[in-house]
Every structure is written in structure tokens, then in C-alpha cells.
């Protein structure tokens with residue numbers, strides 16, 4: 001066989017391998033369902049009109065989806081009599097919100113292109129749109145994610161770091177997803193929008209070491225304000241508070257807050273406990289385009305985590321139940 005023939009056989013073989021991998025692509029729905037992204041954006045625009053927080057809530061839902069079984073819509077699946085799903089794990093229930101919006105987006109897309117667009121892609125689009133509708137940047141997303149058929153309650157704590165995590169635990173759990181220390185910082189910047197239940201950080205206010213004390217790493221005046229908003233446990237009321245000063249706007253306030261020891265969670269404050277992550281917090285606080293450019297890159301990495309493509313998984317008919 002001449003050199004040319006060998007080259008042709010090789011490149012044909014490569015093409016077949018690439019096609020079989022069924023990787024994500026920018027034009028995945030170009031012929032299959034060209035309206036898909038626009039339909040999701042319209043639903044998000046509508047949802048934002050009645051609920052300015054929805055973008056933040058769906059961004060968080062996407063993070064919780066991607067860290068457990070990859071970005072495959074597993075967080076959307078309801079529990080059944082024989083399976084307790086991710087959705088019901090305490091990190092998700094009751095604080096994850098926006099399932100109704102994803103269902104609405106899926107229903108709207110199904111009307112136009114039945115059986116084509118996955119719930120996993122819809123969630124990735126909606127999270128990106130949520131950031132944009134919160135005065136944040138917009139970026140292109142590769143699609144072709146397929147929906148998972150597995151969603152297990154017990155798998156959530158294996159991958160999702162709790163808000164009490166220290167820097168070592170955060171770095172380790174991000175590294176398990178091939179995400180770097182830089183990704184940890186920029187993605188924590190997701191906390192530039194949204195709210196938190198008091199129960200997610202109450203121990204920092206009232207019982208940090210088990211002796212009824214306050215976390216010394218939390219700015220004392222913020223702790224005082226938060227105590228006015230969050231009742232001392234045990235209590236059945238669990239109010240929400242903004243995570244930083246401008247909870248509807250993507251900006252650098254989150255990082256500025258962290259630097260002033262005003263990050264809401266131990267996991268936010270922890271970013272100051274490593275010289276490298278601290279240096280990125282300082283840079284992000286000072287330079288919005290530095291933060292946003294890097295946030296986009298890290299979001300793209302996160303939203304492509306362990307995706308199912310090609311013949312893996314399925315295209316769910318309804319996002320909350322496997323076919």
C-alpha cells in the first residue's frame with residue numbers, strides 16, 4: 001500500500017472513531033431542531049419576569065446535575081417507590097428550585113421537535129441563559145448531551161461538597177471532576193447571584209465549634225446582621241438571605257465580599273486559605289473582565305462533565321421521569 005492509501009485508510013478510521021464517540025458540537029441541533037435554544041431562552045425570559053432569582057436557581061441546579069453522574073439531567077428525575085433520587089437529597093431538597101421552569105422549557109421544545117432535545121441540554125442552555133438574564137455574559141454551548149437513566153440519593157454526597165468544606169476538601173472534590181483550583185475559584189463566583197436558606201450557614205452564627213460560638217472567619221458585623229435575619233436553631237422557620245450585596249446581578253461583589261470576610265459559607269471564606277486561590281479572588285475582585293472571561297471557560301468545562309453522547313443514555317420524553 002502506498003503512503004497515500006495508508007493515509008486515507010487511517011483518516012477514514014479516525015473519522016469513524018470520532019463519529020462513534022458522538023462528541024458534543026455547536027451545531028448539534030442546527031438541522032435537528034434549530035429553534036431549540038431560542039425556545040429555552042424565551043421560557044427563561046418569561047420565568048425571569050415573575051421571578052428574578054430563577055437564573056441563579058437554575059445555575060445551581062446545573063452545577064448539582066453535572067457533579068453527580070455528569071451533566072445528564074439526573075437531578076431532574078423524581079423518586080419512585082423503588083428508587084430514592086438525587087432530587088430528594090438534603091443538598092437538593094428543598095433548596096433547589098426551578099424544576100417547573102425546566103419542565104416548561106422541555107414541553108415547549110417537544111411541541112416543535114418531539115423526541116430530539118435532551119433535558120440535559122435544556123438545563124445547560126437554561127443555566128447559561130439564567131446567567132445572561134442576570135446581567136451576565138452570554139456564550140455558545142456545545143450540545144448533544146443525552147439524558148441519564150440513573151439518579152441515586154446516595155450518590156449525591158460522594159460528589160457534592162457541603163458548604164462547611166475547607167479548602168482541601170473543595171480542591172479534592174473539584175479535582176475528582178478534573179476541575180482545577182482556578183475552576184474552583186471562578187465557579188464559586190456563581191455565588192455572585194442568588195440566595196441561601198439560613199440553615200445552610202446557621203452553624204457559623206450560632207454553633208461553630210459546638211459551644212454556641214460564632215465563626216471567627218466571618219465578619220462580625222455581617223454575622224450581626226445575619227443573626228437579625230436568621231433565627232437561632234432549633235426553629236421551623238428557615239428564611240432566605242441574599243448571598244452578596246447584588247443578588248440579581250453578575251458582578252465582582254461576591255469576590256469583594258469574600259475578601260472582606262463576608263462570604264456566606266465556610267466554603268467561600270476557604271478560598272482565602274490557599275495562596276493561589278486567594279490570588280485569584282483578589283484578581284477577580286479587581287477586574288470584572290478577568291473574572292467573566294474565566295468564569296465562561298470554567299462554566300464550559302463544568303457543563304461538559306462526563307456527558308453521555310452517541311448511543312449512551314436516552315432523550316427523555318418528560319424530564320422528571322426516565323422513559
Ligand code: HEM
Nearest residue numbers: 056057060063095161162163187190194195196197200267
Ligand atoms: C464550591 C462549592 C460550592 C458549595 C459548597 C456551594 C454551596 C451552596 C449553598 C449551601 C447554597 C445555598 C443553598 C440554599 O440554602 O438555598 C448555594 C447557592 C448557590 N450556588 Fe453554590 N456552592 C458551590 C459551588 C457553586 C457553583 C460551582 C455554582 C455555579 C457555577 C454555584 C451556584 C450557586 C447559586 C447560583 C446559588 C444560589 C441559588 C438560588 O438562589 O436559588 N455554587 N451554594
